[in-house]
Amino acid sequence: MENGYYMLRVSHINRSSRNIIACASYRSDEKLFSERTQENIQFRKHSVKPESMILTPAHAPEWTKDRASLWNAVDKIESQNAKTKAPRLATEVLISLPNDIDRDVQTELAKDFVEEEFVSKGMIADVCIHRDDLNNPHAHILLTIRPINEDGTWGNKTKTRTRYDENGVAVLNENGNKVREQIRFAEMDLNVLRKKWEEKLNEYAVREQSNRVYDARSFKDQGRKEMAQIHLTREEYRLEKREQKRCEKAGIEYKPITFYGQLNQDIIDYNEGLINDVIIDEKQIKRQNAFNKAVEYANSVVQINQKAQTVLDNRYKHSTGYIEAKETINNTHDKASTYGRKINNNILKAELKTKYYEELIDKYKADxxxxxxxxxxxxxxxxxxNEKITKLNNEKSNFFKQKEVQQTIYQSAKSIYLDNISINNEIVEIMYPRNFEKFNNDEKAFIVNEALKGNFIETAYVEKAFRDSADIPDNLKKRDQYLKASKDIFFADRVIKNNQNEISDNAIENVLINKIFIDSKIEELKELEVFINDELARTLPLHHAKLIDDLDVYSKSQLLTKIDSIENKDDIKSVDTVVRNHISDHSNVYHSKSYQEHYGTANSHKGIVNNLLNSLTMYANNEYIESNSNNKKKKKKKWNERSYNR
Structure with missing residues (x-):
């Protein structure tokens, strides 16, 4: 006989931190409508479709067997009767299923246990069996915490009854009256429940002639030499998955970084006979558990946007938090990320082509x-x-779909970023009640991550520790935008040069569209010129100031790109050479004017170019009006404050 894998966990779903419709949707793979948020909720499908069922008491009305109706009704009744900010909506029981028996038997086992332990006591059970991993079949059981009446109304969560002693005799108080006590309808004794599941597993193991024996007791109580591993929290698991990916990318061996992750590795090594003992630091364990309670509290009072969380988790294929959210914001920003700019540039050029084709059609009709x-x-x-318009419409449809995906990812990341700021604020306030306000958001995220690793940093050393070892992404700066805008101009300029000597319809189209595109990007750079000038003033020696006064904004941005390529920026001679060569190369004839003037647009083309410019004014330039007014207010701010508001 061999020991079978035993797992039963009980958790509670609170309204303040979880959306019960989202929970039911994820576990069942169903699209469900949430009446509270007025949205359809659907997550990425599991690789193997879950087997789901709703088990109800015999007297329950028919509508309780519909998943959306059931959990919307639960959400509604708790919102109406809540006495706290975080009313409990459901209890979840998670059980592992034996992987050495047939699927039909797994289902029968789960149903038998649920009906016997929960449904028979009046609870409604939403059961979803997940089999994505053949070695780890398991069942999620969502349980209602109120009895359902035959008329479809909900009963009370608690009931009052007489207390009896172990002999079944009513307990009396000092006045001789019977003692009354309140009992929760859905209250369960975890030890009893674990024992019941053990008995049910062994019953089916015997019936199915399995050679496994299941035991609900801890390894220590079983007298086994092996040590059981410690379940990692969501936050610990997230850090470990991130570290695994980092090590895999770098081609180095992964080693756990969280306190309990490292302890689990020691336990694995001990169980395999690789080490003789596992050192348990009781003081550190106590401190770590207190910290985990602070994390648990923070998660209970901050309501995470579950839909946004799922979008981000799916993107990374593991649980995500502050670092991943900030990283995603940086990588999907409309103006400061390569990804966001590429989509916006494609849409801008597609709209310009639409106007161009309309102008051509009008000209054709006239002559x-x-x-x-x-x-x-x-x-x-x-x-x-017509062929061009058909192709363009298909491209535009694809671009707008890409834009929708980009915005979904960006807004989801922003939501999770803000949620995690709130969570970290709660945790750090508990850890540093007198000094928590002195830390910025990145430092708070760093403090929390380090504590998960078992490193509790004294207040005075947080700033230095963060500066020396934090792997949290930097804030986006205006610099990220104007360097990318400069690059847009550079590549559009190249397209023009490659096409300007051809007379085909595609070549002329490329020249005209990219001329207008470049003018729009020049306008974007003009809105950021104050930031560009500030960086040049900080970067260049004083005697270069007069040399660059006559440079236009595009030339200045290109100069910054060239300075970036200098290995030693403290080498004044190297910087001086780059500056003088750049000024010599950039005659500055055309960048201060429109590209139409520089390339000597033929008179016959000027009308269509002007019409395109007029249409562009409404489409492209308006997006800079708001930023322009904001920039004027910010001109006096310090450089390190000039980052995108999140």
């Missing part, structure tokens, strides 16, 4: 031969332009 000047054959113009 069909006029389109020759744009590289078209008048005889095939209608067919050609």
């Amino acid at each position: 069909k031969h006029s389109v020759k000047e744009y590289g078209f054959n008048p005889d095939t113009f209608v067919e050609t332009i």
Whole structure:
């Protein structure tokens, strides 16, 4: 006979921190409508569709067997009768199922246990069996915490009854009256429940002729030499998964970094006979457990956006928090990330093409031969332009889908970022009640992560420790935007140069569209010129100031890019050489003017270019008006404050 894997855990779902509809949706793989948030909730499908069922007492009305109706009704009754800010909505029991028996038997076992222990006592059970991992089949059991009446109304969570002693005799108080006590409807004795599950597992093991024996007791109580591993919290698991990915990417061996992750590794080594003993630091364990309670409290008072959390978790394929949220914000920002700018640039160029095609059609209607000047054959113009419009519409549809995905990811990351700021505030206030306000958001996230690793830092050393070893992403700066805008211009300029000597319809289109595109990016740089000038003033020696006074904003941004490539920026001679060569290379003839003037747009093209510019004004330039007004207010602020508001 061999020892079978035993697992039974009980947790509670509170309304302040969890959406019960989201919980039911995730466990069942169903799209469910949440009446509280007025949205359909659906998560990424499991690799193996869960087997789900709702088990109800015989008297329960039919609507309780509908998942959305059931849990919306639960959410509603608790919101109406709540006496606290965090009313309990449901109890969840998580059980592991034997992996050496058939699926039908696994289902029968789970149903038998649930009906016997919960449904028979009046609870409604939403059971979902997950089999994504063949070695780890398990069942999530969501239980109602109020009795359901035959008329479809909910009963009370608690009931009052006479207390009896072990002999079944009513207990009396000092006045001779019977003692009354309140009993929770859904209250369960965990030790009794664990024993019941052990008995049920062994009953089915015998019936199915399995050679496994199950025991609910701890390894120590069983007299086993092996030590049981410690269950990691969500936050500890997140840090370990992040470290695993880092090590895998770097090609180095992964070693646990959290306190309990390291302790579990010692336990694994001990159980495998690799070490003779596991050193348990009781003082550190006590401190770590107190910290974990602070984390648990913070998670109970801050309501995480579950839909946003799922989007971010799916993106990383593991549990995510502050670091991942901030990292994603940086990587998906509209103006300061490569990903966000690429999508926006594609949409801008697509809209310009739409206006361009409309202008061409108008010209063709007025004089069909006029389109020759744009590289078209008048005889095939209608067919050609229709093909272009069809292709463009397909591209635009794809671009807008990409934009929707990008915005979903960005907004989800922003929501989780803000939620984690609130969680970290709660935790750090408990850890440093007198000094918590002196730490910024990044430092608080660092403090929490270090505590998960077992490192509790004294207040005076937090700033230095953060500066020396924090792996939290930097805040986005305006610099990230203007360097990318400068790069946009550089590549658009290259397209123009590669096409300007051709007379095909595609070449002329590329030249005209990119000319307008460049002008829009020049406008973007002008809105950021104060930041560009500030960085040049900080970067360059004083005697270079006059040399760059006559440079236009694009040339200045390109200069910053070249200075970035200098290995030793303290080498004044190297910086001086780069500056003088740049000024010499950039004659500055065309960057201070529009690209239409620089490239000498033919008179016949000027009308269409002007029309495109007019249409662009509404589409592109408006987005800078608000930032322009904000920039004027911020000009006097210090450089280190000039980062994007999150």
